[in-house]
Amino acid sequence: MIGLSTVAEVRAAEDVLLARTREGALMQRAATGLATVCLRLLGRAPGARVTVLAGGGNNGGDALFAGARLAARGARVTAVLLAPDRAHPAGLAALRRAGGRVTGPDGPDGLDRADLVLDGIVGIGGRGGLRPDAARLADRAATGPGTTVAVDVPSGVDADTGAVEGAAFAAVHTVTFGAVKPGLVVGEGRGYAGTVHLVDIGLGPHLAPARAHQLTDDDVAAHLQPPGDVDDKYSRGVVGIVAGSATYPGAGVLCTGAALRTRPGLVRYAGTAAEGVRAAWPEAIVTAGRPGDAGRVQAWVVGPGTGTDDDARSVLAEVLATDLPVVVDADALTMAAREPDLVRRRAAPTVLTPHDREFERFGVAVGADRVGSARRLAADLGAVVLLKGSATVVADPGGTAFVNGTGTPEMATAGTGDVLSGILGALLATGTPAAETAAAAAHLHGRAGQVAAETGPLVAGDMVRRLSETVGRVRGTGLRDSGV
Ligand SMILES: NC(=O)C1=CN([C@@H]2O[C@H](COP(=O)(O)OP(=O)(O)OC[C@H]3O[C@@H](n4cnc5c(N)ncnc54)[C@H](O)[C@@H]3O)[C@@H](O)[C@H]2O)[C@@H](O)CC1
Numbered sequence: 001m002i003g004l005s006t007v008a009e010v011r012a013a014e015d016v017l018l019a020r021t022r023e024g025a026l027m028q029r030a031a032t033g034l035a036t037v038c039l040r041l042l043g044r045a046p047g048a049r050v051t052v053l054a055g056g057g058n059n060g061g062d063a064l065f066a067g068a069r070l071a072a073r074g075a076r077v078t079a080v081l082l083a084p085d086r087a088h089p090a091g092l093a094a095l096r097r098a099g100g101r102v103t104g105p106d107g108p109d110g111l112d113r114a115d116l117v118l119d120g121i122v123g124i125g126g127r128g129g130l131r132p133d134a135a136r137l138a139d140r141a142a143t144g145p146g147t148t149v150a151v152d153v154p155s156g157v158d159a160d161t162g163a164v165e166g167a168a169f170a171a172v173h174t175v176t177f178g179a180v181k182p183g184l185v186v187g188e189g190r191g192y193a194g195t196v197h198l199v200d201i202g203l204g205p206h207l208a209p210a211r212a213h214q215l216t217d218d219d220v221a222a223h224l225q226p227p228g229d230v231d232d233k234y235s236r237g238v239v240g241i242v243a244g245s246a247t248y249p250g251a252g253v254l255c256t257g258a259a260l261r262t263r264p265g266l267v268r269y270a271g272t273a274a275e276g277v278r279a280a281w282p283e284a285i286v287t288a289g290r291p292g293d294a295g296r297v298q299a300w301v302v303g304p305g306t307g308t309d310d311d312a313r314s315v316l317a318e319v320l321a322t323d324l325p326v327v328v329d330a331d332a333l334t335m336a337a338r339e340p341d342l343v344r345r346r347a348a349p350t351v352l353t354p355h356d357r358e359f360e361r362f363g364v365a366v367g368a369d370r371v372g373s374a375r376r377l378a379a380d381l382g383a384v385v386l387l388k389g390s391a392t393v394v395a396d397p398g399g400t401a402f403v404n405g406t407g408t409p410e411m412a413t414a415g416t417g418d419v420l421s422g423i424l425g426a427l428l429a430t431g432t433p434a435a436e437t438a439a440a441a442a443h444l445h446g447r448a449g450q451v452a453a454e455t456g457p458l459v460a461g462d463m464v465r466r467l468s469e470t471v472g473r474v475r476g477t478g479l480r481d482s483g484v
């Protein structure tokens with residue numbers, strides 16, 4: 001599990017560490033790690049052209065020291081000082097000693113010919129979007145030939161939330177120090193951070209336990225253990241699915257198939273798409289009746305493609321009145337938003353799985369702080385909220401959150417949400433804690449999308465078809481670990 005640490009948590013840990021180390025030592029660790037990643041990206045230093053954009057704070061200091069190290073190895077380094085009177089004195093002196101050139105925001109910055117551009121404009125001390133000079137240089141860096149590398153955080157991105165107000169530095173790589181900040185992996189910030197490289201500067205032992213996390217393949221593999229000798233089809237957890245309708249059986253077929261392919265013990269289906277589901281999945285136990293007619297289950301999924309009429313509402317109320325974990329998705333979200341007390345009065349875990357428009361039906365816009373918004377709705381409803389997006393967020397009522405690191409934009413196609421709710425129902429039926437289970441489901445779902453997209457564009461059914469293989473690959477860590 002990768003901890004995502006806020007600026008306040010990082011600052012607090014830094015204060016402890018700074019008091020125990022000699023002056024400047026932390027910055028040297030940061031600059032060494034940064035220069036090492038840059039050297040790897042450049043291939044070789046001699047003759048390489050590097051532009052360092054340096055603001056007036058310690059972030060600029062990191063960038064100047066790293067620039068000095070690259071210059072000492074033969075790179076041609078130009079530092080552009082955005083606040084010349086506040087530039088980090090020791091960093092600037094080191095760069096000059098190593099033969100680096102120095103200019104102002106309007107000087108010959110080398111951006112048109114750079115091999116690599118370092119963004120040391122602002123780090124975790126940044127507030128709001130970039131000022132005009134910095135914005136202009138960031139824009140030229142983004143359209144120029146150099147590989148863009150952000151120092152700690154892409155300047156203009158809110159490190160805590162990922163919010164971007166105005167201009168920001170678009171990095172292909174971000175080298176971050178001490179801990180991954182939430183803003184690098186969620187919201188708009190995720191798109192500006194590119195590949196995240198974590199440099200250890202010794203903060204670990206001093207960091208408060210993170211309240212937000214990203215799961216890795218290894219974490220998720222623990223939710224996907226193969227059955228043992230004593231298992232039978234019931235002991236692996238039985239999930240009940242209420243999805244689809246006679247006119248639209250697709251959601252029922254996808255959801256049931258995803259549950260079967262995730263944990264093929266026993267999947268029960270109850271609903272009006274019974275005929276289509278039976279034809280597609282002879283392995284499922286299917287009834288056209290109500291949930292109560294389906295037989296015993298350990299968790300329910302309700303809502304994909306069910307519609308929102310009186311019958312659908314009464315089925316939702318029946319499922320929510322059980323003492324079992326319930327996944328509330330799609331049409332069931334629309335109905336739950338009208339009657340949130342159906343969720344609030346539950347004692348058993350409920351997981352709501354809205355995309356942005358469904359989220360807004362609960363009366364608040366998602367906004368730029370996706371983790372904060374998911375946490376607030378989770379606390380209000382006493383339920384786990386899984387907010388879908390390019391980086392899906394999971395929050396529980398106590399404030400623990402997860403940001404998903406897997407997936408591909410190819411998943412932006414109809415029916416992939418039905419696949420997620422099937423996966424999630426199957427995992428919840430084992431009785432593991434709801435929030436981490438929801439995060440594991442989002443992770444596996446994203447991996448299934450990546451696997452299905454290996455050969456070209458995907459449709460939701462391709463994800464179902466490749467799910468068994470994906471489970472096997474996540475179990476065997478045959479896939480790259482996490483998004484960072
Ligand atoms: N504290 C430490 O010991 C360490 C700090 N490190 C580096 O120090 C950084 C934090 O340094 P600072 O606290 O000096 O802060 P920054 O360097 O992030 O920002 C410095 C100043 O920039 C100005 N500023 C804020 N928002 C701006 C914007 N949008 N446009 C233009 N200017 C803006 C503000 O006056 C702010 O105080 C970290 O991100 C990291 O890179 C690392 O060297 C590791 C050790």
Ligand SMILES: Nc1ncnc2c1ncn2[C@@H]1O[C@H](COP(=O)(O)OP(=O)(O)O)[C@@H](O)[C@H]1O
Binds near residue numbers: 445
């Ligand atoms: N750009 C994207 N990158 C990664 N994942 C995405 C992207 N867009 C959508 N997804 C994922 O695809 C799924 C879409 O779900 P949803 O909107 O409920 O679709 P549907 O209702 O058609 O099944 C979600 O899991 C979401 O996280």
Ligand SMILES: [K+]
Binds near residue numbers: 119121151152155
């Ligand atoms: K930066």
